[in-house]
Structure formats: structure tokens, C-alpha cells
Amino acid sequence: MRPELSQLPTAQDLSEQILHHLTHTQGRGPEFATVFDWRLAVSYTIRDLIVTPWMAGHRASRDRKLKRVYYLSMEFLIGRILGDAIINLGLDAQMDQALATLGLDRTEILEDEPDAALGNGGLGRLAACFMESLSSLGVPAFGYGIRYEHGLFRQRFEGGQQVEAPEDWLNQPHPWEFVRVDYSYTVGFKGHVETVDGKSVWRPGESVIARAYDTPVIGWEGNWANTLRLWGAQPTNLFDLHRFNAGDYAAAAEPEALARTLSRVLYPDDTTESGKELRLKQEYFLTSAALQDIIRRFVAEHGEDLAHLPDKVAIQLNDTHPAIAGPELIRILMDEHGFGFTEALGLARRTLNYTNHTLLPEALERWSTWLMGHVLPRHLQIIEMIDAEHRATTGRPAHVSILQHDQVLMGELAFIMAGKVNGVSALHTDLVRSTVFSDLHKLHPDRIVNETNGVTPRRWLRMANPPLAKLLDQSIGTGWTGDLDQLKGLEAHADDPAFLHALRAAKRLNKVALSNGLLAGLGIKADPDAIFDVQVKRMHEYKRQLLNTLEAIALWHRIHESPNGDWTPRLKIFGGKAAPGYWMAKSIIHLINDVAATINKDPVTAPYLQIAYPPNYNVSMAEHLIPAADLSEQISTAGKEASGTGNMKFTMNGALTIGTLDGANVEIREQVGPENFFLFGLTAAEAAAEKAKPGHARAAIEKSEDMKIALQLIAEGRFGRAEHYFSLLDRTWNDDPFLVASDFASYFACQRKVDAAYRDARDWDRMAALNIARSGFFSSDRTIRGYMADIWKVEAVTL
């Protein structure tokens, strides 16, 4: 593959380079160097090796005038970079040897790197997996995002309750980025629109500068690297000179502080609405800087005629967050390049595409017309023109439009401005067609396509799970890393006792490592032979961590009733953060911690049931938890989880899923076979019907003794003060919008099937092997190929 494979550095080359960077870049001698110094020296050594293919790729794309993909996203949940880069360069063995000669501990070095937590959850992590796959496949691409100074908050528990602390990843040098002072663009806000010579001219009242920070993203086998270009906000004027000269230094620095707030902090809301002016400004900041950069590059490579833009540029909008790109591109084409409205609209529509990631009403962005007109007056005019044109050409009635009830509906805008609109799993795409966008789908029947999500097997299998990766290499060769469909080859081993034994041993290594971590971190004594039952994801009512918790309580109660019963030991692990303003989600966190505190110290049930909730779940923690899981909890109310991507990572790592027919679970079950998947609960259609029944929650609770007892134990204050949970209990009895009660009995029964299945080790291991063997479909390489063929019309480069 790699043209200069023979030029791969040796362990000695690496250790020399590390020492070189330690001395000449870090300015430290080995005798004084800290782990941090060493980690930076190692990072610079690896970075040097990425720069060559990175530049070669840029040159090739430019010289051959290739079409590029531009992925615009408010979130890129990268996590750590070093370990992944070493693996993708194929240098793990050499680096291990180099570090050993230098007397360094590999884990200590790797874990010194802070997570780049520039995202909330699935949507941001998907963007990071896509960047990696785009590079692995050799597709010319840029990711555009915001260089948040503070990523997602850090989570602690105090008295079992979530406490947020600011995240501070940039308070130390970040070795992976290159600042581009020459690529700076002015981004305007507010002001007014004037007519000059019959043309509209926007005169912004405020402006900031967007400065580019580039991180190369190296693909598998080190052949290609694309750029993740993150924008940092800079003031246009460093300070107010009048005030400075008058001696008021603090006031003079205000404009600078204000400008920088634009890239100061990531909004911590996942699938929940925020609707604040600063968020709208951040969205426009990203979009405007990205479009200016895209057009500058187009003109430099292809000349001034922007009529050819769609031939060379494919822009993907990651949800509606950058959907202002529609009006912004039209504005640039009309107001700055003299195109007529209709032509500008046509060009924009052939360039832009939109991915929908959720149908939850509270997550569908809408801005008040007043705020839109205040922050982006020219864009509001253009949105009105887009809306009028769309209604005129389609005959869409006036009461359904982009502008409704004094609000701009960003989903409508994104749909109408997109060449293609995609959902993120088969079920979700069907629901996009039949629910939120049904009328637009009728008007544009070819626009909606499905691209089921995927995850990169480099990070989520080869890097996160070395014991399993090694077993796979030995069993089917190493080709699976770049071509995950090759995992199919494992099916031939699924009945081989020696293979299954090795598979169990690999899983056990991960479980022991995790147990050690849980003991050291939380004081929890985990039994590595228990079922490791894991639910990790953002805290949200629709994801139903409450259902899992109530099952734990009911099980605990049952064990108490017959302590000499034949129980299958289980460790339940939770991980995840709640949006700071999401009261119900925080209440569920509190409950899990309270329940864990009571159950974990109960000597009667201790051999059978433990609960661990390590705080501050993030990408790095996921890399430890997922490979150690036996059971993957994917238990959202059917119809609510657009896809899920954690579900895919678990499957690849040989965990079995207990899940509903929701999101990509449906396709996971299809792929692995229904006999290798623990299904429970209502379907999306049944759930919708159930919700419409008055008193559905109470009726369901009355029918399930286990559920009733669990709720009663909470109400009696058995897990901390009852009054903490009055609202939660009241909501469960009387409203239960996510049907915890309706699905409880089915879930509890399914968990008992899991217990029974786990006792037959041979059969369980066989199911795990088949889950791995049939998980190839969930590689993000497959997803990206889908986008390339159906949406972007781009091809991979052969160097």
C-alpha cells in the first residue's frame, strides 16, 4: 500500500527523534524531563511523520484539481490523538521498542494527553470517525469546526449529584495543531442592509476575526492525511485605543474579551434546545469562515467563475447547526459576485447537503425571526426569498413554510437548501420521510437518502482492544483493519473451541484491567467473571437509564427474597453526563448513585450485583469500557434514537446487545442474526400507539409487580431521601413520556434470558464471535463510501 513502506522508521530512528525533540523542541534534557515533556517529544516525532503524506495529499488535490468534501460541524469529538496516529502509521511495535529503550512507560505517555472533547456525544464522535475514514480512504476533505477553548465540562459527583467543572485542554501546549495566521477572515454580525445602485449591501455593526488552526488527520497505513481546520475567534482591534490612552486599561481590553467569547466554550446540550444568541453567533462564525475559505481555495485553483462551484465542492452540514450556510452562500454569490437570486440558489443547492440526526422536537433548531433579523439582517431577507421561491415553484401552501409563528425553522431551511438530505439509520430515514419532513418529501421524493452511521475500526477495535486485535490478526490475518468486511472470516472459527477459548481469554484480560481500574478509582470490587453490563451515553430520558436502574432495584429485591437462588453475577456499569440545565436527567444520575451506594454495601446481594458509575465519561473512558463489556445496553424508546454509534462499537468488540428496535439496533440485529441479539420492547409504531392511551403508565405499573416494588422502594427512601425523587416518581406514574413502564416487564424478562444465556459459556462465546464476525457493515469506511456515491459524487485518490 504505502509507496515508501521501506522508509518506515526503525525503533532506533524513533528514539533518536524523540530525544531530538525533547532537547530542541521542548528544551529539556532527559534528566529533567517530565512525562509531559516526553509526551510532547513523542507527539512531535509522530507529527513529523504525518506531515509528509499530508502535504503530498494537498499538492495532489490541488494539482489534479480534484473535487473536495467539506464537513461542517459544530462538534468534533476527537479524544486523544497520539495512540491513534501511532497505530495508523503502523508504528506500534517500533514505538513500543523505542519507548522501552528510553525507559518510558507507554501507557503513562499516552494517558498524559488530554481528550480533545470538542463535542457532546454521538454527533461529534461521528464527525471524528468520518474524518478518520475520509483519510483512510484517501478522499480529499476538510473538516471545519470551532476551536473551543473549553470543551465539554468535566463531571464530578458530590453526594451522588452531578457537579460540572470547566474543561481546560488548551491550558497546555497542544502539539497537533498548526496555527495559520495568514488564513484569517472577518466575520460580521448585526448592523443593517443598504441598497447601493439597486444592490443590497450588508453593513455589519460588529465583526470578529476567524483564525485557522489546522490539525492533520492521518488515515490507516499513513498514506493520506486530511485537515481538520478549527476556527478561533480573535478581536478585530486588540483594544479600544481611546480608553487605553485615557488609562482605563481594563475597559480598553473589553472588546478583545468579547470577541474571544465566540470560541470560548462548547454548548453542553446534546439533543436539547438552547436557543441563545451566542450559539447563533457561533454557528454563523463557523459557517462564514468556512465558506470564505472554501471560496478562496476554489478561486485559487479554478478561477473566478463560481458557476462551477458544485463541480469541485461538496459541503455536508452536520445537522442544522451550520444551516445558515444556505443563505450565506446565496449572499456571497449575489451580493459579492453579482449572481442573480435564482442562479445563486441553484448553485447553493447543488453544493450543500444536510444530515438530519434527530426527530426529537426539542432538538429541532428554531430561531426567533427577531433574533435572526437582529444578528443576521441580510440573511433573514434571503431566507424570506428562499421561502417565497420554494412556495412559488412547488405550490406549497403558505401555512407550511420556513417561517412559522415568528420563527425560522432551521430543519426546513436546511432541507430546502440541500441537494440531498440524509438520515443516519434505515429506521430513522423512514421516519424522516414519514413524519417531520413528510410534506417536503412528497414535494422532493428523490432528496432523502439513508446513510447508516458507522465507526472507525482503527480506534474502536485495533487501538482500544489490543487482545482482540491480536486474536483477529492470528485468526484471519491483518486485512480487517482496512476492510472490516473481512471479519466475516471469523464465522469459520465460531465453532472452534480453541478459538472461543482464546476469545474469552481476550475479553477477560480487558475485564480484569477494568476491574483494577474500578477498584483503584471507585473502591468497587468487581468479579471479572460476572456479566459486565454497560450503559454509556449521554443522560437523556429517551435513552432510559431509568429503566436500567429500576431493573437493578427489582433484581436486588428478588435476590433478597431468595438469597440462595442460582443468580448470575452481574456488574452494572453506567457512564454519561447530563446537560447542566436538564433537571430530570440529573435526577436520574442522583438516583443511580444512591442506588449504587445502597446495593454495593449489601452483603447479601454483593456476590451477585454491583453497580459502578465512574464520573466523567469521555472518549478515553469509552476506549476502556467498551472492550470489557459483555452486554451492551441499547434500550431507548423505539423511534427516538436516530441511530446510536456506541451500539456498533460494542458489537465489534464482542458484546451482545440487549435492545429495542430503535435506530441502528434494527440493522445490528439484522446483521448479527436475531438469535444473537436480546430483543425486547415495543416497536416504534406500537410505542406511538401506547403513548396515545390515557393512563398508559399507571396501567403498565399495575401489571408488573417488579416495577411496582422498585418504585415503592424509592418512595420509601431506601436509596437516599425520598423527597429527592418525588418528581421522578410522579412523572413515571402519571406521564412517563418515554414508556419506561410499558417496556419494563419485557425488559426484565429479557434480562433473565441474558442471565441464563451467560451461564452457557460456550454458547455465549459463539454468539459473541458471530457478533464480531458480522459487524463489518458498521465501519465508517462503508458509511463514507455511501456518502461518496449517493451524495458527494467524489472519488478516492490513488497516489
Ligand code: TH1
Ligand atoms: C445524535 C443522535 O441522538 C444519535 O442517535 C446519533 O447516533 C448521533 O447523533 C450521530 O448520528 C445527535 N446528537 C445531537 C446533538 C445535538 C443536536 C442534535 C443531535 S442528534 C447538539
